[in-house]
Amino acid sequence: MRALVVLFALAVAAHGADWPMHRGGPQLQGRADMAAPAKPDLAWTFSAGKPIKAGAAIVAGRVFVGDDDGMVHAVEFATGKELWKFKTEASIEATPLVLRDVVYLGSSDGNVYALEAATGKLKWKYETGDKVLGGANYAKNPTGDGEWLLIGSYDTNLHCVDAATGKVVWTHATDNYINGTPALFSTGEIVFGGCDSYIHVLQLIDGKELRQIDSDAYIASSVAIMDGLGYVGNYGNLVLAFDPNGPKGSEVKWKYRDRSFPYFSSAALTADRVIIGGRDKRLHCIDRATGNGVWKFDARGQVDSSPIICGDAIVVGCEDGRLYCVNLADGKERWEYEIGAAVTASPAAADGLVIVGAEDGNLYAFGKPAAPAKP
Structure with a gap:
């Protein structure tokens, strides 16, 4: 077990100020390493031309995001200028994962793509049996070098794929x-x-199911993890x-x-709180220990967007x-920005x-880019 812990620690090494994947890191906690902007100052916009329902990834001065036309866009972090684009065959709702200078993301065309982060050049393509709407996660290969990708699909399988080659390691139905x-x-x-209403717990080495926990209804969001507990x-x-x-029976x-x-x-987590949006047009703050x-x-509409925690504030779309920014302490609104289209x-x-x-069809950047670190 200790070996697995060490392998996991290597896989989730601090990513500094980047946001390299869905919810920011492998435990999907939705916490950013920065304070929220004091005001909704618009730094730039980028026009993709088609609706954007996917979250973005931010790594090494680049922003990566997909759109409803199946296009993957890479834009410059500081300016929003497009650097490259890559076309898939159907819409993209998955947040990209950026790992070792490669962008991994799934498409509704049923494929997972590995693209060079610098150029957008295709490295490999892995085919599942149906659309891929969720982002990929990753873990250190417990049997050797490199990383394994973990990706869910509408073909009802969780796929474990070698990140370097795109070859399947195992699948779990x-x-x-x-x-x-x-x-x-x-x-x-x-x-x-899963949409089978179960929370599934698998072991990494071979995808064997260790436990199913009945949630009583289907789950479309991602589980957030902290201190050995899950929240969904x-x-x-x-x-x-x-x-x-x-x-x-008492999980x-x-x-x-x-x-x-x-x-x-999907929920965002702090040491003592769970923050989650609801289709009741509300953002909910729950005591992490008690569930109270x-x-x-x-808000004024359904909150399907997953909130992120930025210091003592929460930012969420609706x-x-x-786009709303509210106090973490009491839920009082700090600011809102009217985009005029669903977020x-x-x-x-x-x-x-x-x-x-x-x-x-636009990507919006709010705040002021941090000054580059001095050499």
């Missing part, structure tokens, strides 16, 4: 679609929710906290229910066409900018 990004526990287990919302109007190693630690509306948003509600923020994509944040796409 479930009973329905897999929509979210799989997360990784520090002990090396993989965890994800479902379509049964619940947010759950669970312990994958708890005694059988669920608490259930939070407010109103009878489902959760599509702390506060609720009322289907009412606005279902999850924001990304790095080096002073919050970056989010909208269904008007």
Whole structure:
């Protein structure tokens, strides 16, 4: 077990101020290494020309994002200038994963693509049996060098693929679609929710299922992990906290229910709070230890966007066409920016900018880029 912990630690080494994947890192906690902008100052916009429902990745001065036309765009972080683009065969809703100068992302055409981060040149393509809407995660290869990618598909399988070659390592079948990004526990287990209503816990080495936890309704979002516990919302109007190693039948630690509306948003985590958007037009703050509600923020539309925590504030998009920034402490609004088109994509944040796409076909950057470090 200790070997797996070490391997996991290598895989999740600090990424500095970058935002290299869905929710920022392999435990999908949705926390940025920066404060939220004090005001919604628009630094730049980039026009993709088609709706953007995917989250962005930010690495080494570049921003990577997909759009509804199946185009992958790389733009300059400081200016929003396009650097390259790559066409897939169907829409993209998955957040890219950037690892070792390669961009990995799935498309609704059923393929996972590996592209050179500098040029957009195709390195390899891996075919699943159906569309891929969730982002990839990764872990250190426990049997050798390099990394393995972990990717869910609507073919009902979780796919483990060698990052260097695009060759399949193993697949694990479930009973329905897999929509979210799989997360990784520090002990090396993989965890994800499925549209079969189960939370699945697998071992990394061979994809063997260690446990299924019944959530009572299908799960379209990603599980967030902290301190050995998982947190996820479902379509049964619940947010759950669970312990994958708890005694059988008592893995669920608490259930939070407010109103009878489902959760599509993925949770963001702090040491003591769980923040999640709901289709009840609210952003919910829940006590991480007890599952009791702390506060609720009322938006004007469904909150399918997954919130991110930037210091003492939370930034989240909404289907009412606005980007909101609210206090972490009490949920009071700090500012809002009216984009005028639905924002279902999850924001990304790095080096002073919050970056989010909208269904008007634009990518927006708010804040001021941090000054380059002096040599």
